[in-house]
Amino acid sequence: MAKKRVIVGLSGGVDSSVTAYLLKEQGYEVIGLFMKNWHDDSVTISDECPWLDDSNDAMLVAEKLNIPFQTVDLSEDYKERIVDYMFDEYGKGRTPNPDVLCNREIKFDVFMKIALSLGADYVATGHYCRKAEFEKDGETIYQLLAGKDKNKDQSYFLCQLSQEQLAKTLFPIGDLQKSEVREIATQQDLVTAEKKDSQGLCFIGKVRLPEFLQQKLQPKDGIIVEIEANDATYFSDKEEDTSLTSQIKKYTYHKEQGKKVGHHNGAHYFTKGQRKGLGVGGTPEPLFVIETDVDENVIYTGQGKNHPGLLRKGLFVDKNEIHWVREDLKLPVGSQLKTKARIRYRQTLEDATLYQEEQGLYVIFDQPQTAIMEGQFVAWYQDDELIGSGVIS
Template sequence: MTQARIIVGMSGGVDSSVAALRLRDAGEPIAGLFMQNWAEDDALDGGGCRAEEDRRDAVAVCGRLGIPIHFRDFSGEYWAGVFEHFLAEYAAGRTPNPDVLCNREIKFKHFLDAARELGAESIATGHYARVARDGGRQRLLRGRDRGKDQSYFLHQLGQAQLAATEFPLGELPKPEVRRIAEAAGLPTAAKKDSTGICFIGERDFREFLSRYLPARPGRMLTPDGHEIGEHPGVFYFTLGQREGLNIGGVRGFEPAPWYVVGKDVARNILYVDQGADSRWLRSERLWSETAHWIAGAPPAARFRCTAQVRYRQHDQACEVELGEDGSLAIAFAQPQRAVTPGQSVVLYDGDECLGGAVIAATDAPLERRLRAEAA
């Protein structure tokens, strides 16, 4: 059997299936690898990650393609490198992005190491992104299908990782991927895309989180101090959230939807206001933790670019200033809604992803007030 040059991360979904098909049809010697990242307990986790179903589908696809498949259990590494951070951030009242950490710590670290142990030179995944290779420099580009582009989740990758990675779907729109899978008779052709966080799956988020962060009810207030009701725990909510507040008609207020506009973890208070565009949710500036640059260094100490503060957000014009500690101060041309500490701000120059950082703070009025009160 020919030694595989590329190991394809087989998730059991249609994207990784077509990534493997395209590499095989291009004449590349490949093999698949299925990663188990979450140790499921059927009694505890019914309805969770569908790991066994995904494993069977990955095996079936590799069988259909006539390529070998390997298996690795990274659940211990995932717990230590992703899940413990996820819990700590929620306990602190922030909203983390585990997909970003999973890519950095698992898919492009432990998976890449496993591929090299198997004798391969590179890995491939079904991400919708592209790599441009210019004279030894790797540039991460958005996927052609902007609706599916996943460069936002890949902004923590570096030169060595991108040099050893292929994204076979980067030029394709999602409907074409499904058409290719159907034409090839792949068993995942019509499989529904996975949504949400892998270890939560289709389950209720609050119920899952309550296993690790027990409910701690507290007051629900407007920013000017009117008590609206009781919340089950501030860490179950994120800025801009409407669902799950269970606020009915409130005397003295219009019958309009309520939204989360702030959290005071120390005093266990959830702040809410009416209107999706509440002024309490709007900010013009943010400050970040230490940034990661895909090129290895920032383009300048101060520069203009565009940014996303959430996945699938349209480009937002901004000016970036680099701090002495590597953190960022970003000023937006237009006010932003519900910029959330713990999430990632990702920077772009056209289609090129420059890098990004975890959001530490914003100048949203309620957040500023709560910081001043805590000082």
């Protein structure tokens, strides 16, 4: 029988290097493919050019493992589907998650199609997550499970994958700890063994976000307003209102409500929960952004990470933005499900209840959550299986 062909997204990092090594050991025919995602000179991402070093490291790993290697240029797709989307979202005062999008739109769509056109049976990535499968009503159901290394679990970044994509994907390092991955790379004398984990945009590298955004979103002078923690907004008469809509309600502020404490150069450069970059000192507790108003160009802030303006019990996902990895578990309208959920990578899983209504999905947490941001993804789990996700409206 012919060996199954696997195309590995070799990023030039240690995780994808060890992924390629393990697959070769398991008897697959392995091909390394490096994705070049950026070369738009009208927008510089950083002074460094990490992709050159990364593609070089990926090539050296492929040579060492004696596997074919090539580079594919996906920069046009990346600009259109990720970067333009980011500018658009920030311009609207939302906070997108480019890593989740990059996986959905680039790695497991554009890249996967290229891999399959090259005769691949599977695509493999160096993600810390696992895949399982079982039969149900004569159909194979694929499960997306958290990585064994709880510190590195990356299932959240893959929360938008579909059954079709999972069917064609392998995650060889999902059962390993990061330390074990580095050990294997050292034993095999791979050039990436000691390489630091990349920070910043997926497959692009370091990005200084404010400078990046300023290249497309014009600076605009505005004021920073501080709202007191005992402001009347937080103590409405409707204490008894426990309806779903009241639990997800955002606070609305106006300039006269608080005191002016500083200036900024564009509300669209800031996100809820942000502490750095405000340039306002002298407060007993640090100031956090509790809301941005891009129409009025005002940033509202509050003191301390427990300021009531940062906390909310729940969130809403529009019906067009709900995604079930496990389509067989999809909730019918009017039903609910006890689950665990997170609203950002590395956040501990929190107890929550999903309520499926006609207009969309309400996710109500047992405990108030801090800095729920529109544009980010919420992902929900059963035990260590990620079963669905959605964009926070």
